[in-house]
Each structure stands twice: as C-alpha cells, then as structure tokens.
Amino acid sequence: MTQEIRVEGGLSLNAKIAIAKVVINDAIDRFKRPFVVWSAGKDSMVVLHLVKTVVEERHIPMLPALFIDHGQHYDETLDMLEKISRDWNFKVIYARNENALSAVKGNKIYLKDLNKENQEEAKKIAQEGEILSDENGEYFEYSLETSVGNHILKTIAMNDAIKRYRIDALFTGIRWDENPARSWEVFISPRENPPHVRVHPILPFTERNIWEYTFKNNLPIHPLYYQGYRSIDGKYDSKKTGDKPAWEQDLEHTKERAGRSQDKEGMMEKLRRFGYM
C-alpha cells in the first residue's frame, strides 16, 4: 500500500452524520439535478436514507435514484429496488449500456458486436491480457472484475445517463476506509467528460459505522449480507468473506472486498480516472 488510508479522525457516528447532512444540503443548494447512485448495497442504502432525512427536513420531494444495471444483479437486489422505491416514493432511473448488454454471448463480449464508441472505450481502458481472442475474434469476459468489463458495463452506462439526463450532481456511497484510491477523495469532487460533480456524504464512515447506522435506523438489509457477503455487486463475482453475517465479521482487520478482486493495486486509480466511482 503506497498511500496512507485516511481514517475517520476519531469522530463519533453522530458527528459523521452531521457532516453528511451538511454535504447533502450543500449539494442540494448548489446543483439543479442531483441523483443518488443506488445499488441496494449497504453504503448506498445509508446515503439514500441520509438524503431522505435531509429532503424531509427541507420539505422537498425525494431525489431520484440512478441504478447502474450491468445485467448481473441478484434477483434480491432488483426486488429490494422495487420495494424500497415504492415504499419511499421516489423514481429510479436505470442506467444500462444497452449496446454492450445486447452483445453478450455466453460469458463473452466480442468487440465486433459493439458499436464504435464502445469499441474505442474498451481498447482505451483494457489492461494487459483483458482483450482475448478466439476463432470468432477479439473479446473480453462478461465480468465486472476486469477493468474493461467494469468500464463498459458500469462507467459507460453511468456516463451515458449523466449526459442523457443532464445530471449535474451524483451522490455516491464511497468511504475513505475502503481502498487507498478512495482515501484521497473529497466531499464534493468535480469530474470531466461528462462534466458533473460527485457528492460523497459518507466519506468518514467506517464499515462498522455503516452497520451501526443501518441498525439504528432499521434500514432494509440486502439478504446476502446475512449469508456472509460484505460487499455485493455482480452475482458472478461477489464472494463471501465468511459464514457469519457481514456485521459480525472482523471488519477492522480483514478486507471488505476480499470477495471482489477488482481492487488490485493500480486498477482502481485507472478506473477512477475514467469515471468509475
């Protein structure tokens, strides 16, 4: 690890909640079309609830959510999405890279089946060894674990949604303690291509804080966390980190994303540069 992970600075959970609300209020004041990126995972669930609390205090309607549909979501995730958006009364916009999803053949995506833009993006982002070839031509795996898969299925989908809906602010649930690449993030962070800002209200929260907040506020919990997953995304790549429920595991001394291989050194930095959260 080359960079020091920023710690929470000794603040109590209540202080962090207060900070999160300041960040959310500031972003709502300053931006015209804010969205909450929501995956039904534990972190974005906390952000969503914090945003809900703030909009209720302000007597304004709930912000819409942006759901990145990479085609590999668990059924439980989609069920939660539907139920919570209905119960909490807000709109969910689905961001999908339709062209890439329609090109999936088995577990492969052939470059020749992609449109020009996706082909160029795939070549731009792919790490060594990620673009393979067989008798049908060049392809990459239909996986979220590679730079190229992640970029095409998630980042491109999200960037398209930002452009299409003219989104100027995206709330996301990243935290300083997740990964060294995230330890340098700031609360409101401008991005280019397409221009918008990322709003990070729960940066100082630790994984432990997330569960404390979840139980304190009785938030819905994705069923997979009970089964031992600590981080959930695609159904082919997420892996259990233990047999105990997520919050009963050794959160402080083991890696949260052991189940997801994506955070190899260097890869996160590159993905971030090209727009990944």
Add this chain to the structure above:
Amino acid sequence: MDSPNIILVVFDTLRSNVWSVYGGDVETPYMRDFLRDSNIFPRPIAPSPWTAPSHMSFFTGFYPGEHGVHEDMEHGDGKVLEKIFEYDGENIISKLRNIGYTTIGYSANPWLSPGTGFDRYFNSFTFFSSEYMNMEEMNAVNEYKKYGKNRYQAAKNLLISGNFKEFCRYYKIHRRIIKRKREVGYPFIKGSDIIVDQIMNSSYEQPFFLFINLMEAHEPSAPWELDTDDRKIKYLDLAGKDIISEKRMNETREGYKRSLGILDRQFGRLVEYLKKMKIYENTMIIVTSDHGQALKEERKVPYYGHGNFLYDEIIEVPLIIKFHGNRKIDIKNGNQSLVNLPEQIISAVEGNFDDFMTSEYVFSESFGPVHDLETLVKEGVLPSDIDYVGMRNKILYPKKAVYWNKYKLTVNGLTGEIDEFKENGKDIDRNEKKDVVDHLREQIYIFKGKENFKV
C-alpha cells in the same frame, strides 16, 4: 486551413413555419446561394419562449433552469437583469476569445445591449435600437406623464385644463415622431439595414465571431400596434377585455410575413459582402431564432406574442448552418435543441462535423409571465380591475415541454396537468398512447430536477 470565422445571426422572433424552407409560404430569394451551401436542421426547438433565457442558452449551452436567467411567477422579467450579471459560468464567447477570436456583437434587441450584461464577453458590442423612434416617443410621453397615465389621457387632461400651448407642443412632438417612423419604415423595418451597413463598413481581425440580432420579425408587426403599449394589447386580449379584432390580427400576420422578406434582403447583402471580401467560404454562418411568435392561432388559449406559452409557433424556430468549406453534414433523425449550439460551434472549429444539435429529448421551459403584471397594473399600463393573480395562475403558469421523436408533451407546473400532447404536430388523445405520455412525463420529471414543478 485558418480557423473559420463564425457568424451567428438571430432573426429575433422568427418561427420556422412561415419560411418556405420549413414548409411556409415566404420565399427568401436573396438567401438562395446560402441555403444551397447550408445544412437545414429539420426541427429545432428554442429552449425558452423569449429573448433573455434563450440567448443565455445559446451562449452557455445550458437550459434556462440550469443557467438560471429566466422569469419567475411573481416578478416576471423583473429580476432577469440581475440574474444575467450574477451568471458566472461558462460561455462560448469567452471560450472563443481565449482561443484567439475577435468577438463582436450587433443587436437591435434592447435585452442584448451594453448595460444588460449580455455584451460583457464581447470585444465590442453595438446596440441599434430598433425602436429608437419609440424611445424618443417614450421620452416625450414620460415628459407628459405628469398630465396623465398615458398619452391619450395626457392629451385629454391638457385640453380639459385649457393648457393649449402645452397641448400643441405635445401634438407636434407626436406628429414628428410618426413622420419619422414612416420615413424609416417602422414598424416593418427595425434597423437591420443599418446594422448590415455598419458591418460592411467595419474591419475585424480574423478569425472573428460575429453575433447579430435583427428585430424585424418582433412585434409591432402592423401600424395599428403603435397606438398602444404592446404589453397592454397582449394582456387585455388574454383577459378577454379588449380582444384584438380579426382584421387587425390579419394586418399583423401580413406584417409578420413581410418581415422575413426584409431580413432576407439584408442577409443577402451580408452574404454578398462576405463573398466580395473572399471570406464567405471560410466562415461558419448560423441562422436561427431565439423564439417564434404566436399570431392567435387556434389554441387552448389563443395568444398574440411570445413568452410563457410553449406552442409550436413560439418555440419551433429555424436553424440553418453553413459550415466553413460549405460542408454538408449527416443530420441525425430527431429534434434539435438550441442549447447544443456552443458544442456544435466549438466542435466544428476543431474540425469535428458530427451533428451535435440533435438530442434524444429536447426541452423548452417557461417559469411564469414574462412581465411583472402587478407592476404593470401599478403603473397604469393595465387597468386596475384586471385579475392578474388569476391570469397568472390559470393561464401564465410555469410550463415545460419535451420533444421526443415525433411526440411533444407540455405540462402545467402548478397542477401537473397536460397542456398538450402531440404527434407530428397534431393533437392526439393521451389515452391512446398512455405509455408514451408516461415516458415523456418521466422525462420532464427528471429534467425539472429539484425545481418546484409539478409533474
């Protein structure tokens, strides 16, 4: 090749469907060569139904709700001036200046003049009042305001009080003004000839960005309109109090069409000049409008003028681009949003000739009456018994329209009700295409963002 010059010509208030290029019956023979060298965009939509928000969108690439320069329910355009000055975001004029362009503006629209803030990004900006005869008249009226609310009352009161000397002086001023107006051809000619003369007698360092706003299509379009404040004409008609007769409206419709002929001639002179100077080829010329004009067509609320309503005739405007090198480009299927103008210009300057104008969803929005009705009542422009609050809430409420493929949906922001649902320009039953209506409602819901607008 050297960086292209850029000329952005706004034929203020010109709707597309009067022009033969867009299916209308007014031919523009002086523009024939220009049209042959150009790309005609099939359905361009103005982001707002009046000058200030639309021009701000042309320059910034943002919709009015995004750049913030727009009217509001309570004040009309009363706060717009300060909003122009408050705006500190990006704009294409500064961008072009930063890459070496000389930026020049000529305008006949008072909203676009030194002092309103629109001029501040230009190297030089010149305003020719299209209403300069009116300005003098207004000064005269102001002088006589002490005698009465308007010129008729002032004249009447002067007569009643027996102040014949003053009355005669007042009468003489009016005669002179009317004579001068006739001499310059007002209300048909509103200064486009002077502006083109001026351009032909100036020299600019290349590459230049030249912005021109010509007001010929803007009301007044017929002599009868000169008798009264145009705001009074509009709102009394809307309130059903003093309805514009069909005869007068027809004169206005004729005058409106005639204005395009005048614009054609002046634009033709400009093109000839560019050719003579051998800069036509390497100049990108964009012809468009900031909004159209309703001429009391059959609508839910028939209306003469622009502002607030998002009727086709108010927001469907022309967009014709002659690129440098007279290049023809592939125009995508769909509708064009004029907020994309900066991106189109900058991309073309950089050598990318893709169509950036066409968007999947194209919006237009209004936020209330363009004028501050309460103040108009206080100033005596509108009668004191006019129910301006009711008019605001029932007619001049905020509206948003979305165009998608062949569909258009307009929503009332106070009630969330649908004002218009159209397919290929014709009203259709919303129950027949419920899925389309729901889809378009959702687009407006997303577009409005955190704005307090009911969908």
